[in-house]
Amino acid sequence: MGLWVPPKVSRELVQEREQFNAQMDEMAHQWSALETMREFNHELKRIDELLELIFVPEHADVTGSPCRPGYWHVLRRNAGAPWSVIVLEDDQGFPVEPTSRVFEKLRQGDLWNHRSQHEQRRLERLSEEAEARRKIRDREDRQGHLEEVVKANTRTQVSMNMDSPWTQNQSSASRRDQASRKKKDQGAA
Numbered sequence: 001m002g003l004w005v006p007p008k009v010s011r012e013l014v015q016e017r018e019q020f021n022a023q024m025d026e027m028a029h030q031w032s033a034l035e036t037m038r039e040f041n042h043e044l045k046r047i048d049e050l051l052e053l054i055f056v057p058e059h060a061d062v063t064g065s066p067c068r069p070g071y072w073h074v075l076r077r078n079a080g081a082p083w084s085v086i087v088l089e090d091d092q093g094f095p096v097e098p099t100s101r102v103f104e105k106l107r108q109g110d111l112w113n114h115r116s117q118h119e120q121r122r123l124e125r126l127s128e129e130a131e132a133r134r135k136i137r138d139r140e141d142r143q144g145h146l147e148e149v150v151k152a153n154t155r156t157q158v159s160m161n162m163d164s165p166w167t168q169n170q171s172s173a174s175r176r177d178q179a180s181r182k183k184k185d186q187g188a189a
Helices: 007-030 035-047 101-109 114-154 172-188
Strands: 051-056 071-076 084-088
Touching (some): 035 051, 035 101
Antiparallel strands (some): 051 071, 071 084
């Protein structure tokens, strides 16, 4: 079911889509002679007749398209809609050569495939479990720290480390004894 738009806007949208598709088509035909594209396109066509691999050269004008100069792209020529573009890049966003990773990426994005759906749910479950383990570990760390603080403040401890030998502290009883000694000394004098 489509969204109703005024005829003028509809004509503008169709014109923009046709212009975008023509630009994509020009880039695809311009560089379709590369052997790598032929090999991959043969395999891509076995998956979906509308898929095609293209390379956009560094000097290409890609204004208004999702393509990036110097990158490989997988196009899907959608009928009656703008074409879909998948940019082939590594995790840091740098261009990569087409490899079997292209097919893995397409398989992951195939939401009709039950294996892809199962894998997506599995990854989400693993992520949730990892987050739960992290929260438990953080809680245990906080509890351990609090336990150490309580022990340090409530237990009497004597250091057995010879580097810093134990000395009598200056508690209030010790101060009271010093004060009574001073009084005796002053009384005797």
